[in-house]
Amino acid sequence: MRATDRPTPVPPGTEAGSEPELRAAGRGLDWLNLFVANIQTGFGPFISVYLTTQAWTQTEIGLALSVGTITAMASQLPAGALVDAIPSKHAVAFFSIVAFTASALLLGLWPVPLGVFGAQILHGFSSCTLGPVLATFSLAIAGPAALGLRLGRNARFSSIGNGLGAILMGACGYLIGERSVFFLTAVLTLPALAALRPLAAARIGQRPPPSVATQALPPQPSVWRLLADRRLIAFAACAALFTFANAPMLPLAASALTKVAPDQATILVACSIVLPQLIVAIFSPSFGALAERRGRRLVLLLGFAVVPLRGLLFALTANPVAMVLIQALDGIAAASFGVMVPLVVSDIAGRSGHFNLSLAVVGFFIGIGATLSTTAAGWLSDRYGIPAAFAGLALTGLAATGFVWAAVPETRS
DSSP states (O other), X not given: OOGGGSSSOOOTTOBOOOHHHHHHXXXXXXXXXXXXXXXXXXXXXXXXXXXXXXXXXXXXHHHHHHHHHHHHHHHHHHHHHHHHHOSBHHHHHHHHHHHHXXXXXXXXXXXXXXXXXXXXXXXXXXXXXXXXXXXXXXXXXHOGGGHHHXXXXXXXXXXXXXXXXXXXXXXXXXXXXXXXXXXXXXXXXXXXXXXXXXXXXXXXXXXXXXXXHHHHSOOOOOHHHHHTOHHHHHHHHXXXXXXXXXXXXXXXXXXXXXXXXXXXXXXXXXXXXXXXHHHHHHHHHHHHHHHHHHOHHHHHHHHHHHHHHHXXXXXXXXXXXXXXXXXXXXXXXXXXXXXXXXXXXXXXXXXXXXXXXXXXXXXXXXXHHHHHHHHHHHHHXXXXXXXXXXHHHHHHHHHHHHHHHXXXXXXXX
Protein backbone atom coordinates (compact mmCIF):
# COMPACT_ATOMS: atom_id res chain seq x y z
CA MET A 1 0.00 0.00 0.00
CA ARG A 2 1.43 3.32 -1.03
CA ALA A 3 1.32 6.47 1.10
CA THR A 4 -1.07 8.12 -1.36
CA ASP A 5 -3.59 5.27 -0.85
CA ARG A 6 -3.86 5.82 2.90
CA PRO A 7 -7.01 7.44 4.24
CA THR A 8 -4.88 9.90 6.21
CA PRO A 9 -2.73 12.11 3.92
CA VAL A 10 0.97 12.28 4.69
CA PRO A 11 3.13 15.38 4.42
CA PRO A 12 5.29 16.15 1.38
CA GLY A 13 8.62 14.40 1.49
CA THR A 14 7.29 11.25 3.17
CA GLU A 15 6.24 9.11 0.21
CA ALA A 16 6.71 5.43 1.07
CA GLY A 17 6.69 2.03 -0.62
CA SER A 18 4.89 -1.29 -0.03
CA GLU A 19 4.19 -2.84 3.37
CA PRO A 20 7.13 -5.32 3.25
CA GLU A 21 9.38 -2.48 2.19
CA LEU A 22 8.08 -0.37 5.07
CA ARG A 23 8.83 -3.16 7.56
CA ALA A 24 12.38 -3.45 6.19
CA ALA A 25 12.70 0.32 6.31
CA GLY A 26 11.60 0.28 9.96
CA ARG A 27 14.37 -2.17 10.80
CA GLY A 28 16.80 -0.02 8.83
CA LEU A 29 15.75 3.03 10.83
CA ASP A 30 16.38 1.08 14.05
CA TRP A 31 19.96 0.38 12.98
CA LEU A 32 20.40 3.91 11.66
CA ASN A 33 19.43 5.40 15.03
CA LEU A 34 21.81 3.02 16.81
CA PHE A 35 24.82 3.76 14.59
CA VAL A 36 24.18 7.51 14.47
CA ALA A 37 24.20 7.49 18.28
CA ASN A 38 27.47 5.51 18.17
CA ILE A 39 28.96 8.15 15.88
CA GLN A 40 27.77 11.10 17.94
CA THR A 41 29.37 9.60 21.06
CA GLY A 42 32.76 10.17 19.42
CA PHE A 43 32.09 13.91 19.24
CA GLY A 44 31.35 14.20 22.96
CA PRO A 45 33.78 14.35 25.90
CA PHE A 46 36.41 12.40 23.96
CA ILE A 47 37.31 15.59 22.08
CA SER A 48 38.35 17.33 25.30
CA VAL A 49 40.45 14.35 26.39
CA TYR A 50 42.10 14.05 22.97
CA LEU A 51 42.93 17.74 22.62
CA THR A 52 44.37 17.77 26.14
CA THR A 53 46.82 15.04 25.07
CA GLN A 54 47.71 17.23 22.07
CA ALA A 55 48.87 20.01 24.45
CA TRP A 56 45.86 22.26 23.88
CA THR A 57 45.07 24.61 26.75
CA GLN A 58 41.65 24.57 28.42
CA THR A 59 40.90 27.95 26.86
CA GLU A 60 41.68 26.62 23.39
CA ILE A 61 39.58 23.50 24.02
CA GLY A 62 36.68 25.65 25.23
CA LEU A 63 36.95 27.78 22.11
CA ALA A 64 36.90 24.70 19.87
CA LEU A 65 33.80 23.33 21.62
CA SER A 66 32.13 26.75 21.41
CA VAL A 67 32.70 26.81 17.65
CA GLY A 68 30.70 23.60 17.36
CA THR A 69 27.91 24.87 19.64
CA ILE A 70 27.61 28.21 17.83
CA THR A 71 27.60 26.47 14.44
CA ALA A 72 24.82 24.14 15.55
CA MET A 73 22.73 27.05 16.82
CA ALA A 74 23.27 29.17 13.71
CA SER A 75 22.55 26.20 11.43
CA GLN A 76 19.21 25.14 12.92
CA LEU A 77 16.91 27.30 10.80
CA PRO A 78 18.80 27.18 7.47
CA ALA A 79 19.36 23.43 7.85
CA GLY A 80 15.66 22.83 8.54
CA ALA A 81 14.64 24.92 5.54
CA LEU A 82 17.20 23.07 3.39
CA VAL A 83 15.85 19.66 4.41
CA ASP A 84 12.30 20.79 3.59
CA ALA A 85 13.42 22.02 0.17
CA ILE A 86 15.41 18.94 -0.94
CA PRO A 87 13.10 16.27 -2.43
CA SER A 88 15.23 13.26 -1.42
CA LYS A 89 15.71 13.02 2.34
CA HIS A 90 17.78 9.86 1.77
CA ALA A 91 20.37 11.98 -0.05
CA VAL A 92 20.44 14.47 2.83
CA ALA A 93 21.04 11.65 5.31
CA PHE A 94 23.77 10.14 3.12
CA PHE A 95 25.76 13.35 2.80
CA SER A 96 25.24 14.22 6.49
CA ILE A 97 26.79 10.90 7.53
CA VAL A 98 29.63 11.33 5.03
CA ALA A 99 30.25 14.74 6.61
CA PHE A 100 30.57 12.99 10.00
CA THR A 101 33.20 10.73 8.43
CA ALA A 102 35.16 13.73 7.17
CA SER A 103 34.83 15.49 10.52
CA ALA A 104 36.12 12.48 12.48
CA LEU A 105 39.06 12.02 10.10
CA LEU A 106 39.95 15.70 10.35
CA LEU A 107 40.09 15.41 14.14
CA GLY A 108 42.17 12.24 14.02
CA LEU A 109 44.62 13.25 11.29
CA TRP A 110 44.98 17.01 11.71
CA PRO A 111 44.61 18.14 15.37
CA VAL A 112 45.64 21.74 14.65
CA PRO A 113 43.27 24.71 15.11
CA LEU A 114 42.20 24.91 11.45
CA GLY A 115 41.47 21.17 11.28
CA VAL A 116 39.66 21.01 14.62
CA PHE A 117 37.57 24.14 13.98
CA GLY A 118 36.70 22.88 10.48
CA ALA A 119 35.66 19.51 11.91
CA GLN A 120 33.45 21.17 14.51
CA ILE A 121 31.76 23.39 11.92
CA LEU A 122 31.18 20.42 9.60
CA HIS A 123 29.80 18.29 12.42
CA GLY A 124 27.58 21.07 13.80
CA PHE A 125 25.87 21.75 10.48
CA SER A 126 25.50 18.07 9.54
CA SER A 127 23.90 17.28 12.90
CA CYS A 128 21.27 19.91 12.16
CA THR A 129 20.40 18.30 8.82
CA LEU A 130 20.45 14.68 10.00
CA GLY A 131 18.17 15.16 13.03
CA PRO A 132 15.17 16.45 11.02
CA VAL A 133 15.71 13.75 8.39
CA LEU A 134 15.44 11.01 11.03
CA ALA A 135 12.17 12.58 12.21
CA THR A 136 10.90 12.68 8.61
CA PHE A 137 11.81 9.02 8.11
CA SER A 138 9.90 8.17 11.29
CA LEU A 139 6.81 10.05 10.14
CA ALA A 140 6.91 8.34 6.74
CA ILE A 141 7.23 4.83 8.20
CA ALA A 142 4.76 5.12 11.07
CA GLY A 143 2.31 7.74 9.83
CA PRO A 144 0.89 10.45 12.11
CA ALA A 145 -1.27 8.01 14.11
CA ALA A 146 1.63 5.82 15.30
CA LEU A 147 4.44 8.37 15.33
CA GLY A 148 4.72 8.35 19.13
CA LEU A 149 5.42 4.62 19.14
CA ARG A 150 8.03 5.00 16.42
CA LEU A 151 9.77 7.87 18.22
CA GLY A 152 9.89 5.82 21.42
CA ARG A 153 11.56 3.02 19.48
CA ASN A 154 14.02 5.52 17.99
CA ALA A 155 14.94 6.72 21.47
CA ARG A 156 15.48 3.15 22.67
CA PHE A 157 17.93 2.34 19.87
CA SER A 158 19.70 5.70 20.25
CA SER A 159 20.15 5.07 23.95
CA ILE A 160 21.58 1.60 23.28
CA GLY A 161 23.88 3.13 20.67
CA ASN A 162 25.11 5.79 23.10
CA GLY A 163 25.92 3.19 25.73
CA LEU A 164 27.68 0.83 23.33
CA GLY A 165 29.55 3.72 21.72
CA ALA A 166 30.83 4.97 25.07
CA ILE A 167 32.06 1.48 25.99
CA LEU A 168 33.72 0.84 22.62
CA MET A 169 35.38 4.23 22.40
CA GLY A 170 36.47 4.24 26.03
CA ALA A 171 38.10 0.83 25.58
CA CYS A 172 39.64 1.88 22.28
CA GLY A 173 41.08 5.08 23.77
CA TYR A 174 42.44 3.22 26.79
CA LEU A 175 44.01 0.31 24.87
CA ILE A 176 45.20 2.05 21.70
CA GLY A 177 45.20 5.79 22.32
CA GLU A 178 42.89 8.80 22.26
CA ARG A 179 43.41 9.43 18.53
CA SER A 180 41.95 5.98 17.72
CA VAL A 181 38.52 7.09 18.99
CA PHE A 182 38.05 9.27 15.92
CA PHE A 183 39.17 6.60 13.48
CA LEU A 184 36.65 4.26 15.13
CA THR A 185 34.01 6.98 14.75
CA ALA A 186 34.79 7.23 11.04
CA VAL A 187 34.54 3.43 10.67
CA LEU A 188 31.13 3.41 12.39
CA THR A 189 29.74 5.70 9.69
CA LEU A 190 29.98 2.77 7.24
CA PRO A 191 27.24 0.62 8.86
CA ALA A 192 25.17 3.79 9.28
CA LEU A 193 25.36 4.31 5.51
CA ALA A 194 24.42 0.65 4.99
CA ALA A 195 21.34 1.15 7.19
CA LEU A 196 20.08 3.73 4.67
CA ARG A 197 19.68 1.11 1.92
CA PRO A 198 16.26 -0.28 2.99
CA LEU A 199 15.01 3.28 3.50
CA ALA A 200 16.02 4.12 -0.06
CA ALA A 201 14.48 0.89 -1.40
CA ALA A 202 11.14 1.77 0.20
CA ARG A 203 11.38 5.33 -1.17
CA ILE A 204 11.15 6.69 2.36
CA GLY A 205 11.53 10.46 2.28
CA GLN A 206 10.96 10.79 -1.47
CA ARG A 207 8.70 13.70 -2.30
CA PRO A 208 5.62 12.64 -4.32
CA PRO A 209 4.95 14.21 -7.73
CA PRO A 210 3.29 17.65 -7.57
CA SER A 211 -0.02 16.29 -8.89
CA VAL A 212 -0.13 13.61 -6.16
CA ALA A 213 0.84 16.09 -3.44
CA THR A 214 -1.89 18.47 -4.58
CA GLN A 215 -4.56 15.74 -4.47
CA ALA A 216 -3.43 14.21 -1.17
CA LEU A 217 -2.89 17.27 0.98
CA PRO A 218 -5.01 20.23 2.08
CA PRO A 219 -3.81 23.75 1.21
CA GLN A 220 -0.56 24.45 3.04
CA PRO A 221 -0.15 27.49 5.29
CA SER A 222 2.59 29.99 4.57
CA VAL A 223 5.82 29.56 6.47
CA TRP A 224 5.30 32.84 8.33
CA ARG A 225 1.81 31.85 9.44
CA LEU A 226 3.14 28.52 10.67
CA LEU A 227 6.06 30.06 12.55
CA ALA A 228 3.64 32.47 14.22
CA ASP A 229 1.52 29.58 15.51
CA ARG A 230 1.04 30.15 19.24
CA ARG A 231 1.36 26.43 19.98
CA LEU A 232 4.75 26.21 18.30
CA ILE A 233 6.08 29.34 20.02
CA ALA A 234 4.82 28.23 23.44
CA PHE A 235 6.31 24.77 23.04
CA ALA A 236 9.65 26.18 21.85
CA ALA A 237 9.80 28.49 24.89
CA CYS A 238 9.04 25.55 27.21
CA ALA A 239 11.77 23.51 25.51
CA ALA A 240 14.26 26.33 26.10
CA LEU A 241 13.33 26.55 29.80
CA PHE A 242 13.55 22.76 30.15
CA THR A 243 17.03 22.71 28.62
CA PHE A 244 18.16 25.68 30.71
CA ALA A 245 17.19 23.82 33.87
CA ASN A 246 18.30 20.35 32.81
CA ALA A 247 21.55 20.74 30.84
CA PRO A 248 23.89 21.94 33.65
CA MET A 249 22.80 19.35 36.24
CA LEU A 250 25.13 16.54 35.18
CA PRO A 251 28.24 18.79 34.96
CA LEU A 252 27.39 20.26 38.39
CA ALA A 253 26.83 16.78 39.80
CA ALA A 254 30.17 15.65 38.34
CA SER A 255 31.91 18.59 40.05
CA ALA A 256 30.21 17.80 43.34
CA LEU A 257 31.16 14.11 43.08
CA THR A 258 34.77 15.05 42.39
CA LYS A 259 34.84 17.14 45.57
CA VAL A 260 33.16 14.67 47.91
CA ALA A 261 34.65 11.44 46.50
CA PRO A 262 37.76 12.27 44.47
CA ASP A 263 39.07 8.71 44.40
CA GLN A 264 35.83 7.25 43.00
CA ALA A 265 34.79 10.25 40.90
CA THR A 266 35.50 8.65 37.51
CA ILE A 267 33.42 5.54 38.12
CA LEU A 268 30.64 7.53 39.79
CA VAL A 269 30.41 9.94 36.85
CA ALA A 270 30.40 6.99 34.42
CA CYS A 271 27.50 5.45 36.34
CA SER A 272 25.73 8.82 36.23
CA ILE A 273 25.93 8.71 32.44
CA VAL A 274 25.03 5.04 31.91
CA LEU A 275 22.07 4.79 34.32
CA PRO A 276 19.92 7.44 32.57
CA GLN A 277 20.64 5.77 29.23
CA LEU A 278 19.28 2.50 30.61
CA ILE A 279 16.15 4.31 31.81
CA VAL A 280 15.69 5.88 28.36
CA ALA A 281 16.08 2.50 26.66
CA ILE A 282 13.51 0.91 28.98
CA PHE A 283 10.84 3.62 29.12
CA SER A 284 10.93 5.50 25.79
CA PRO A 285 8.57 3.11 23.94
CA SER A 286 6.15 3.23 26.87
CA PHE A 287 6.17 7.03 26.79
CA GLY A 288 5.45 6.98 23.06
CA ALA A 289 2.53 4.60 23.60
CA LEU A 290 1.23 6.70 26.51
CA ALA A 291 1.35 9.83 24.34
CA GLU A 292 -0.78 8.09 21.71
CA ARG A 293 -3.32 6.84 24.28
CA ARG A 294 -3.56 9.73 26.74
CA GLY A 295 -2.21 12.72 24.86
CA ARG A 296 0.98 14.76 24.69
CA ARG A 297 0.47 17.05 27.70
CA LEU A 298 0.50 14.20 30.22
CA VAL A 299 3.85 12.87 29.00
CA LEU A 300 5.29 16.39 28.76
CA LEU A 301 4.25 17.23 32.31
CA LEU A 302 5.71 13.95 33.59
CA GLY A 303 9.08 14.61 31.98
CA PHE A 304 9.20 18.29 32.92
CA ALA A 305 8.20 17.66 36.55
CA VAL A 306 11.19 15.36 37.06
CA VAL A 307 13.62 18.25 36.49
CA PRO A 308 12.70 20.40 39.56
CA LEU A 309 12.49 17.23 41.67
CA ARG A 310 15.98 16.21 40.59
CA GLY A 311 17.39 19.69 41.22
CA LEU A 312 15.84 19.82 44.70
CA LEU A 313 17.19 16.38 45.65
CA PHE A 314 20.67 17.32 44.41
CA ALA A 315 20.55 20.50 46.50
CA LEU A 316 19.68 18.53 49.65
CA THR A 317 22.30 15.77 49.55
CA ALA A 318 26.05 15.34 49.23
CA ASN A 319 26.06 11.53 49.43
CA PRO A 320 27.83 10.17 46.31
CA VAL A 321 25.66 7.06 45.90
CA ALA A 322 22.49 9.08 46.39
CA MET A 323 23.62 11.58 43.77
CA VAL A 324 24.16 8.81 41.22
CA LEU A 325 20.68 7.42 41.92
CA ILE A 326 19.16 10.91 41.65
CA GLN A 327 20.85 11.39 38.28
CA ALA A 328 19.08 8.24 37.06
CA LEU A 329 15.88 10.36 37.09
CA ASP A 330 17.32 12.21 34.12
CA GLY A 331 16.44 9.14 32.07
CA ILE A 332 12.73 9.82 32.60
CA ALA A 333 13.09 13.46 31.57
CA ALA A 334 15.24 12.55 28.56
CA ALA A 335 12.83 9.83 27.41
CA SER A 336 9.86 12.19 27.63
CA PHE A 337 11.60 15.14 26.00
CA GLY A 338 13.26 13.11 23.25
CA VAL A 339 9.97 11.55 22.16
CA MET A 340 7.76 14.62 22.61
CA VAL A 341 9.78 17.23 20.69
CA PRO A 342 9.37 15.69 17.21
CA LEU A 343 5.91 14.35 18.09
CA VAL A 344 4.44 17.70 19.14
CA VAL A 345 6.08 19.46 16.17
CA SER A 346 4.60 16.81 13.87
CA ASP A 347 1.14 17.47 15.36
CA ILE A 348 1.53 21.16 14.65
CA ALA A 349 3.40 21.20 11.34
CA GLY A 350 3.50 17.64 10.00
CA ARG A 351 1.11 18.36 7.12
CA SER A 352 2.32 21.88 6.37
CA GLY A 353 5.33 21.16 4.16
CA HIS A 354 7.51 22.94 6.75
CA PHE A 355 7.93 20.17 9.32
CA ASN A 356 11.72 20.28 9.36
CA LEU A 357 11.86 24.06 9.56
CA SER A 358 9.43 23.99 12.51
CA LEU A 359 11.56 21.33 14.19
CA ALA A 360 14.59 23.56 13.63
CA VAL A 361 12.82 26.47 15.35
CA VAL A 362 12.36 24.36 18.48
CA GLY A 363 15.98 23.18 18.16
CA PHE A 364 17.13 26.80 18.01
CA PHE A 365 15.32 27.62 21.24
CA ILE A 366 16.81 24.50 22.84
CA GLY A 367 20.26 25.69 21.77
CA ILE A 368 19.67 29.08 23.38
CA GLY A 369 18.67 27.39 26.65
CA ALA A 370 21.71 25.11 26.60
CA THR A 371 24.13 27.94 25.80
CA LEU A 372 22.90 30.28 28.52
CA SER A 373 22.39 27.66 31.20
CA THR A 374 25.97 26.46 31.67
CA THR A 375 27.23 30.03 32.16
CA ALA A 376 24.41 30.90 34.58
CA ALA A 377 24.82 27.69 36.59
CA GLY A 378 28.58 28.18 36.76
CA TRP A 379 28.14 31.74 38.05
CA LEU A 380 25.63 30.63 40.69
CA SER A 381 27.93 27.80 41.77
CA ASP A 382 30.99 30.03 42.08
CA ARG A 383 29.14 32.78 43.94
CA TYR A 384 26.75 30.85 46.19
CA GLY A 385 27.85 27.21 46.05
CA ILE A 386 26.75 24.10 44.16
CA PRO A 387 23.60 23.47 46.30
CA ALA A 388 22.37 26.99 45.51
CA ALA A 389 22.99 26.40 41.81
CA PHE A 390 20.91 23.22 41.97
CA ALA A 391 18.14 25.11 43.78
CA GLY A 392 18.14 27.77 41.07
CA LEU A 393 17.88 25.14 38.36
CA ALA A 394 15.05 23.45 40.28
CA LEU A 395 13.11 26.73 40.32
CA THR A 396 13.64 27.14 36.58
CA GLY A 397 12.43 23.58 36.03
CA LEU A 398 9.35 24.31 38.13
CA ALA A 399 8.66 27.40 36.02
CA ALA A 400 9.01 25.30 32.86
CA THR A 401 6.52 22.75 34.20
CA GLY A 402 4.06 25.51 35.07
CA PHE A 403 4.48 27.01 31.62
CA VAL A 404 3.63 23.66 30.00
CA TRP A 405 0.53 23.42 32.16
CA ALA A 406 -0.61 26.97 31.39
CA ALA A 407 0.48 27.62 27.82
CA VAL A 408 0.93 24.39 25.83
CA PRO A 409 -2.36 22.92 24.61
CA GLU A 410 -2.99 19.29 23.77
CA THR A 411 -1.86 18.81 20.15
CA ARG A 412 -2.96 15.23 19.55
CA SER A 413 -5.58 15.08 16.81
